[in-house]
Amino acid sequence: MQACPYNPVQMPELPEVETTRRGLVPRVVGRTIQDVVVRDARLRWPVPRDLARHLRGAEVVAIRRRGKYLLFDLPKGHLLVHLGMSGRLTMVPDDRPAKLHDHVDVRLDSHESLRLNDPRRFGAVLWIGGAAEKHALLRGLGVEPFDPAFTGEYLHALARGRRVAVKQFIMNARVVTGVGNIYASEALFRAGIHPARPVGRISLERWNGLAQAIRDTLSLALDAGGSTLRDYVSATGEPGQFQNVTSVYDREGQPCRRCARPIKALRQGQRSTFYCTGCQR
């Protein structure tokens, strides 16, 4: 089974989105938006025509993350950005020529622009007037993996009576936000749970282990992302040198790092899953 041709470390999963957020804060928060340049409005949803009207003259008060959504808080609303699967947000000098797929620039009063590059255009740039939490894209989102409310009890209760496979369950943003395809396989390996196991047949104890495994998996990636922080927000946006090591993802046929049995692959909901038959039950 062929995995995504992109190096996993370059794909914006939650740790990469959070790393991007942290990198942007010191250079964007407190700045005033001077203008917006939209070169190609055809993202996941069209970039609103009146985006510049909403943003011009507004100060960025804060940058938050909800799941994989970035929220730029402005006095009268929010700029929502999603990186999809190939989006990059970088800070560039205002006079830097746009390259292929540089779809949107948000020009600040610091002679720098926040630039979105997104070859596959699965990303989104939207305006939210009013309370962000009430927006359709954010309203139904589940708990954040680092929220104290994300516990084995929470998962156990939500899974009660349901038959969906655990891997699809933890990738469901209505259950828990920010767990993408790569980290779903990795967390299940860490927790020793077979990805196809129906969620209604998982004990509370094992849910506790999985909640912790998800946090650990994301934390490790976040720490790694920290080492490439500069790269994520640099003028070039070049990926870092960090070598991402996965336990199971994209390792079909290779020996399990724990028990040496060959890693297996299967498809769940049009997505590739990787797991170890020896370590996961």
Add this chain to the structure above:
DNA sequence: ACTGGCTCCTGAGGGC
């Protein structure tokens, strides 16, 4: 209420 399948898009990689 759940669940599974479809969809958007581009670029990488394999086969010939």
Add this chain to the structure above:
DNA sequence: TGCCCTCAGGAGCCAG
């Protein structure tokens, strides 16, 4: 070398 085909991913949306 180069062309063509397939496939990967996030997640909203819809049908059953």
